[in-house]
Amino acid sequence: QQQVKQSPQSLIVQKGGISIINCAYENTAFDYFPWYQQFPGKGPALLIAIRPDVSEKKEGRFTISFNKSAKQFSLHIMDSQPGDSATYFCAASKGGGADGLTFGKGTHLIIQP
C-alpha cells in the first residue's frame, strides 16, 4: 500500500521555467511533509519541509504548497537552473519525523539549458 503518491515520474523543464512536482497522501495522522533532493551517487538531502498548520512555505526559489483538505502538497521550483537537475522525493511522517519517513517514489527532474 503506497501511502505517498508522487507525480510525475520524470519531468523536463527549460532553464528559467517553473518545475512543479505533486504528492498526495492517505494517512491523516501525518504531520510533517519534507522534500528531499538526491544527486547521482549521493544520499537524499533535506530541501524544504512544511507542517500542516501553514499552507505555504518558501525558501529562496523553492516553495511548498500544502492543501490539508485535499491531502496534497507540491513543490514549486522557480527560475529552474541546470544545477537543480536531480531526483526529488516527497515524504511524510507522523510524530514530526520521529518514526522515520514514508517516501514517494521520486521525480527525476532535468533542466535543459
Next chain:
Amino acid sequence: DAGVIQSPRHEVTEMGQEVTLRCKPISGHNSLFWYRQTMMRGLELLIYFNNNVPIDDSGMPEDRFSAKMPNASFSTLKIQPSEPRDSAVYFCASSLQGWTGELFFGEGSRLTVL
C-alpha cells in the same frame, strides 16, 4: 563535522554469501534508520532505532535480514544468505529525535548480488 558514514560503498557478491553493511551515525544523534532504494520500489524504510533500541522492523523483508546497533556510534545491516533480488542501494540515516525531524543520509552502499 563528519556526516553519516557508510561502508562499503560498493559490494559485489554471489548468491548465498553473507553481506554486512556498516553505518556510523552523526555524533549526538539518537535515531538511526536503514532504508533500501530500488527503481521499482523507491526508498523503503527497513528498520529504525531510538537510543540503540530497535523500534520498528516491520519493513525488514524477511528473516534473512537482520540489523543491530550495539552502541550509539555503530550499526550493521546483515543479509544472510543474500539473493539477487537484494541488489539495491542501502542507505543509513540518522537524526536527533525531537528536533526538526530532518534525516541525514549517508552516501549509501550499492549491493549487487550475482
